[in-house]
Amino acid sequence: MSEASPLPLLLQLPACREQFVEQVARSFGNACHSYTSAARLQQQVALDALALLPATPQGHLLDVGCGPGWVHPRFSGYCHTFSAVDLSAGMLAKAASQQLATDYIQADAESLPLPSQSVDTVFSSLMLQWCQRPAAVLAEITRVLTPGGQLVLTTLVDGSLAELKRAFAALDNKQHVNHFLAVSDVIAAASTVSGVRWQFTERSYSLFYADVQSLARELKALGANKVAGRQSQGLTGKGYWQKLAAAYDAKRSAAGLPATYQVLLITGVKDGR
Numbered sequence: 001m002s003e004a005s006p007l008p009l010l011l012q013l014p015a016c017r018e019q020f021v022e023q024v025a026r027s028f029g030n031a032c033h034s035y036t037s038a039a040r041l042q043q044q045v046a047l048d049a050l051a052l053l054p055a056t057p058q059g060h061l062l063d064v065g066c067g068p069g070w071v072h073p074r075f076s077g078y079c080h081t082f083s084a085v086d087l088s089a090g091m092l093a094k095a096a097s098q099q100l101a102t103d104y105i106q107a108d109a110e111s112l113p114l115p116s117q118s119v120d121t122v123f124s125s126l127m128l129q130w131c132q133r134p135a136a137v138l139a140e141i142t143r144v145l146t147p148g149g150q151l152v153l154t155t156l157v158d159g160s161l162a163e164l165k166r167a168f169a170a171l172d173n174k175q176h177v178n179h180f181l182a183v184s185d186v187i188a189a190a191s192t193v194s195g196v197r198w199q200f201t202e203r204s205y206s207l208f209y210a211d212v213q214s215l216a217r218e219l220k221a222l223g224a225n226k227v228a229g230r231q232s233q234g235l236t237g238k239g240y241w242q243k244l245a246a247a248y249d250a251k252r253s254a255a256g257l258p259a260t261y262q263v264l265l266i267t268g269v270k271d272g273r
């Protein structure tokens with residue numbers, strides 16, 4: 001691992017929201033070509049989320065935070081047509097190269113350029129943890145949903161990358177890993193949006209790596225390593241990496257070094273049909 005290796009994400013809320021949104025778009029844009037082959041967790045989670053929708057095609061679906069659209073070929077089992085939204089032009093271009101959606105829309109999930117009650121299903125996997133105001137996103141996707149429409153979302157929550165956080169904690173007391181919302185914060189955000197019957201299920205996913213550098217490389221390939229007001233904090237030097245690797249190695253199992261992700265699956269049905 002070179003000295004300048006970027007390390008896991010860190011989400012300090014920058015003073016300026018526009019700047020934060022730009023950083024998210026840039027970071028994912030830079031990863032648009034490497035993302036799909038690194039997206040092991042994302043693929044498991046999105047397929048589990050899709051399985052929560054009725055398995056008969058229904059109406060128009062909206063994929064919010066679609067990334068490179070690797071899941072889009074699967075949508076034909078769940079909807080007749082769909083639109084795809086992402087902040088990142090690069091991710092959206094990658095998705096659009098498949099020519100499967102009726103529209104590819106570059107937009108912020110907090111402010112969707114779509115009429116109210118215009119989509120039958122909203123799908124959004126592993127985008128919400130990149131949004132500073134989850135309540136605003138949940139209100140916006142509810143606005144565009146038709147009465148009786150369904151939504152399925154997933155987000156990372158507190159407890160994700162706990163092994164990595166503990167390994168860093170053995171080295172210094174700086175924050176190196178993203179702060180993830182608590183489940184109770186997501187539920188509180190959803191409770192501000194009326195007219196939806198919400199349900200929440202938490203699941204744990206563990207991935208295994210040969211070493212901590214492999215984990216860092218995967219996060220970089222996903223674009224999940226550099227989004228922040230700050231970047232790697234004093235993470236230079238071989239000695240630091242060796243200490244981090246030694247601290248993480250305490251968790252090694254026969255399968256390798258574990259990285260556990262806590263995922264909240266959120267479903268909802270909009271009142272009114």
Ligand SMILES: C[S@@+](CC[C@H](N)C(=O)[O-])C[C@H]1O[C@@H](n2cnc3c(N)ncnc32)[C@H](O)[C@@H]1O
Pocket residue numbers: 024025028029039042043046064065066067068085086087088091107108109110124125126127130131
């Ligand atoms: C971890 S990727 C998930 C991509 C895809 N849904 C998947 O499951 O593989 C997160 C995506 O959300 C997008 N994103 C982040 N914040 C967003 C926002 N506020 N509005 C729209 N898209 C956003 C990013 O550009 C990125 O493509």
